[in-house]
Amino acid sequence: MDKKSVTTLTLKQINKHTVYQYIYRQRETSKFQIVQDLNMGLSTVSQNLTTLEKEGLIERNGYFASTGGRKAQIIRIVPDLRIAIGIGILKNMFHLVAVDLYGEAVARETIPLAYEDTPEYYDTFAGEVLHFIEKNEYPTEKISGISIATQGIISPDGSSVTYGAIMGNTRMQLSDFASRLPFPCHLVHDSKAAADLELWNHPKLDSALVFLLNRNLGGAVITNHSVHQGFSMHSGxxxxxxxxxxxxxxxxxxxxxxxxxxxxxxxELRSGLSVKEFFLKLRDPDSSGEHLQNIWQDYLRHLAFAIRNLNLLIDCPVILSGYLAPYFLPEDLDRLLGLINEHTPFPLAKDSLLTGTHGQYTPAIGAALFYVKNFLDT
Ligand SMILES: [Zn+2]
Incomplete structure (x- = not known):
């Protein structure tokens, strides 16, 4: 191919990518809007739309309400053209989600399965994942990959777990999964995956401290719009x-x-109650004793202590994420903020204390974003 045709080809690809990205961001748009906002010729836009539609990337469906003249056809991307499977492994169960191109979990499930470092565990695990895909009727070619969030620090090359004291999974290998599943597989630290989801939901954040309030605590540091990994992957x-x-x-x-x-x-250990029961009783004025109020106050006090200290190191918003995050009511956040700002030279602003909304599915959804972003980037 000569230089000129290479350039033409590249330009065509760039235009196609630009048009697709524009439609993706707008969620719903019209041909006229694309022409106007992207400053492209009508014929170039028409050509690109035809190609994108032929390749199944976009769909034209329905019409915008008329503002006089001909009604404009609604153009959208096809959000489930690719589905990423995200998994969050815990000691006694794993969470399984199917995530579309907008990062929405379109199917979710929790499978009770105690982790053990045996071939039988990985066989059962893979069987459940394949069953989930089959049950949701996703054809093989729709699945962009399987991204697995686990407790434990991952090696810099992503091939294994290097510290897994909670689950006893220090010898866990990516190949334990990849050899049993006919899809690309990816391994990620669950705290980092959770931070990826929070970043996805707050794209304007340059920096943040993420507290993953799960069965076991986790955390992550976001700087420069990305999750800080660290020299040996244990940042945060x-x-x-x-x-x-x-x-x-x-x-x-x-x-x-x-x-x-x-x-x-x-x-749970302190209250002798499950998380669900604890909050039910805490919120019930008839059954909430001083005992539960004290436990909750003590919890908030320790959390505030950590937030105050870490915020001195990195001056940024704080995100409470994971399992416990949806249990925080506005009055809990006010109390927490009060404790953080009790004695500090640099108070945290109210709108800098944020909560995640995906509860225990946070690491699984965050993990799946690896393949969503992969697809969108290419
Ligand atoms: Zn410790």
Whole structure:
């Protein structure tokens, strides 16, 4: 191919990509709108729309209400052209989601399965994933990949877990999954996956501190619009910062880690109730004793202590994410903010304390975004 035709081809691809990205961002648009906003000729836009429609990337369906003259046809991308499967593995279960090109979880399920480092575990796991895909009637070619979020630090090359004290999965390999599933597979630390979802939902954030309030605590640091990984991939492991030197022993071997006060497990241990029961009773004026109020106050106090200290290091909004996040009511956030700002030279603004909305599915959905972004970038 000569230089000129290469350039023409590249330009064509760039135009196609630009038109697709524009429709994606607008969600619903018309041909006229594209011509106007992208400053492209009508025939170029028409050509691109025809190609995109032929390739199944977009659809034209229905009409906008008329503003005089001919009604404009509504143009959208096909959101389920590709489906990414996201998984969040925990000690006794795993969460499974199907995510479309807008990052929406269109199907979700929780499978009870105790983790063990055996071929039988990985066989059962893979069988459940394939069953989920089949049950939702996704043809093989629709699946862009399977992204697995697990507790534990992942090696920089993404091939294995290098620290997995909670689940005992330090020897977990990406190949344990990839060898059993006929799709591309990806392994990610669950805290980082959760932060990816929060970043997706708050695209304007340059920096943030993410507290993953799951059964075990996790965390991540967002800087420059991306999740900070770190030299050996453990940036943001705020679960092991010490909040009370003589506190309870953590699974890491140290005492008084934030994990021992602010994980959902710690809350259950202290109250003797499941998370669901705890909040039901806490919110019920008839059954909520002083005891539960004290436990919750103590939880918020420790969380505030950590937030205040970390916010000195990175001056940015704070996102409460994961399992416990949807349980936070506006009055809890006010109390937490009050505790954070009790004695501090640099108060945190109210609109800088945010909560995630996807609860226990957060790491699974965040993991799936790896393949969603992959598709959108190419
Ligand atoms: Zn610890």
């Amino acid at each position: 492991s705020l679960e092991h910062i010490c909040v009370e030197p003589d506190g309870p022993v953590c699974y890491c071997g140290n005492r008084g880690c934030l994990e021992t006060f602010c994980s959902a497990n710690a809350l």
